Amino acid sequence: MLTRAAHSVTGTEAVGPYTLLRIQRGDLDPGLPGQFFMLEAPGRLLPRPMSLCLATESELAFLIDPIGPGTRALCSLELGDRLAILGPLGNGFRLDVERPLLVGGGIGIAPLPYLSERLDNPPAVLGFRTSWHAEAAALVPNAEVVLEPIYVTEVMPAGHDVLACGPAPMLEAIRALTPHAQLAWEAPMACGYGACWGCVVRIDGELKRLCVEGPVLDAAA
Numbered sequence: 001m002l003t004r005a006a007h008s009v010t011g012t013e014a015v016g017p018y019t020l021l022r023i024q025r026g027d028l029d030p031g032l033p034g035q036f037f038m039l040e041a042p043g044r045l046l047p048r049p050m051s052l053c054l055a056t057e058s059e060l061a062f063l064i065d066p067i068g069p070g071t072r073a074l075c076s077l078e079l080g081d082r083l084a085i086l087g088p089l090g091n092g093f094r095l096d097v098e099r100p101l102l103v104g105g106g107i108g109i110a111p112l113p114y115l116s117e118r119l120d121n122p123p124a125v126l127g128f129r130t131s132w133h134a135e136a137a138a139l140v141p142n143a144e145v146v147l148e149p150i151y152v153t154e155v156m157p158a159g160h161d162v163l164a165c166g167p168a169p170m171l172e173a174i175r176a177l178t179p180h181a182q183l184a185w186e187a188p189m190a191c192g193y194g195a196c197w198g199c200v201v202r203i204d205g206e207l208k209r210l211c212v213e214g215p216v217l218d219a220a221a
Helices: 069-075 111-116 131-139 166-177
Strands: 001-014 018-024 036-039 046-050 058-063 081-090 100-105 124-129 142-149 161-165 182-183 201-203 206-209 215-218
Touching: 001 131, 018 069, 018 131, 036 058, 036 161, 046 058, 046 069, 058 069, 100 111, 111 124, 124 131, 131 142, 161 166, 166 182
Parallel strands: 100 124, 100 161, 124 142, 161 182
Antiparallel strands: 001 018, 001 081, 018 058, 036 046, 036 081, 182 215, 201 206
């Protein structure tokens, strides 16, 4: 069920260059892996879209890369601070797959810990720029880690149903390798529910609003 409410921060922790922001779950529905929430730090004009990283009965956690003023504001929140949250939004991963393989690149691994838990910890391949970024791989069980200049597509085993999230070049490379993939695309979002058209991407010549038709799309679509 979609809800928007203010929730309290229960803690933060550094994970390599990223921040794991933990908030009080309350009555928030965690939704499906790959769905996202709009998180709005106090005093910020626009919220930021964040995939759910981890869920417990009392907390939801989001892995955030502090690369701009909005994400830095979220990462600077402290215990007891409150922020507005809207979600879950968009379409997540289908879980009815026979031989799942999780694939992530950089901050694109954010939804994979929750996805891994829901799929009973299948194998994963994760790619990062540096070993510092790769510290986030500890959040995903059964993960093989590669660092640039090696790419995840070079070590992906064949014969799996791929569930992936990461930068567009990585997702396009996966599409070229297999049609048996679900791909979570990344784009800036302003509203989260299809009104602003700010998250539109062109895939095979067709415009897709990732907040409504995605962020998870079939590779063969």
